[in-house]
Amino acid sequence: MMRILVVDDEPQIRKFLRISLSANGYEVVEAENGRQGIDAAAREKPALVILDLGLPDIDGQEVISAIRKESSVPIIVLSVRAQEMDKVEALDRGADDYVPKPFGIGELMARVRAALRPLQKDTAGTILEVGDLRLDFARHVVTRAGAEVHLSKREYELLHILASKPDHVLTHTEILKTVWGPAHVEDTAYLRVYVNQLRQKLEADPVTPKLIVTEPGVGYRLRTSG
Amino acid sequence: MMRILVVDDEPQIRKFLRISLSANGYEVVEAENGRQGIDAAAREKPALVILDLGLPDIDGQEVISAIRKESSVPIIVLSVRAQEMDKVEALDRGADDYVPKPFGIGELMARVRAALRPLQKDTAGTILEVGDLRLDFARHVVTRAGAEVHLSKREYELLHILASKPDHVLTHTEILKTVWGPAHVEDTAYLRVYVNQLRQKLEADPVTPKLIVTEPGVGYRLRTSG
DNA sequence: GGCCGCCTTTACGCGGTCTTTACGCCGCTT
């Protein structure tokens, strides 16, 4: 059974999450402030943490860092503050995903499954199939409807890092640091150009991307499911 | 880094091997008699053992057997006794190769790389057929439309490593490390020249290669299908 | 000794790739 820690000061949100999550087969542990949350993360060893940024005692961003010091457990952040700065900061501090309130239960469950996925199936990773696309990272080959798609080095590297965390948001900073090096974390122009090139080659309709999705002000996400 | 254990009682031979091997990018561990050699083979877990048969304490043949009891590490035997009997006995006891003294450094390095090769990558069947090409690695023969194609040593080794992982991209570094040794991982000029030579000999149309495909900025790939 | 094959090294032209810039669109703010 997978244990999930919910950190939120609003009782009705905790109740809503508790019911939804346990209905989907998860075990739920709760904490109502940052202090309790950090302790519970250490004591209960949850498989996932769902954390509200607006806590009464400690700033949510600090809670992320505190948990990250001790563990690499996936963290999904909730917040009414839909400011892009908050998202980027949370992700860069080590959060795995960001869900703005209000959120639908279906959407949240999808994010939960995505966050838990790398833990469950460890063996994947070498081959990823999405629709008629097939990304074979062992063989360094990408095919679309059976036909090989030629990708340049940068294109391939960009796709690779996106696919390394399917359904996860990767921040501009994260991507640029990995593909272009730490010196180019500000060159978002690279991203615009290369994301566009990948879409031209991989998407059925490049104008309305279904595979590589933009998270405005934050980064990009490679989608494997609806 | 690949660690090689050298077992020899003559200091100047050890020195010669130490310098030659480390110049080619290997890490060297030394032992000056059979007892030390057996101990070091167990303790240091080398990737390869180079063993002189003429040792002061234990007969070299016994050392081979002792090491073989504990490990399957490749063993290259050195000896002034160029007797056929010694050679056969050493190989029968589990040595991988036999180099009579005196030896040239070039020859020894080639043996070293050959001995390490099956460790790094060895799977593929002994015979690979692509179109009208037939690569028979057991017999060391390559034919094209029935006619034998003469390949130089380097050409053959390059083709061999490419064929060891069909349809798989091998990086420049990977190929250079295996065929030319770890000290030449930067000499991509070798690759350009030898890939070109192989294409001239193997491809139907060397200008538009179908067999040995370039992955720009990454490496090369031997294609068996589409 | 001289020939020959192989390995190594260098040089150069070409084509693809990367980088950079500019512009129009859209959504959000003021």
Next chain:
DNA sequence: AAGCGGCGTAAAGACCGCGTAAAGGCGGCC
């Protein structure tokens, strides 16, 4: 309604890796 920032898109020049030819050196073989 206008301004602004982020994004998508196209295009152009700079740059780099690659293919190719060729020459020098080394060793083996006759």
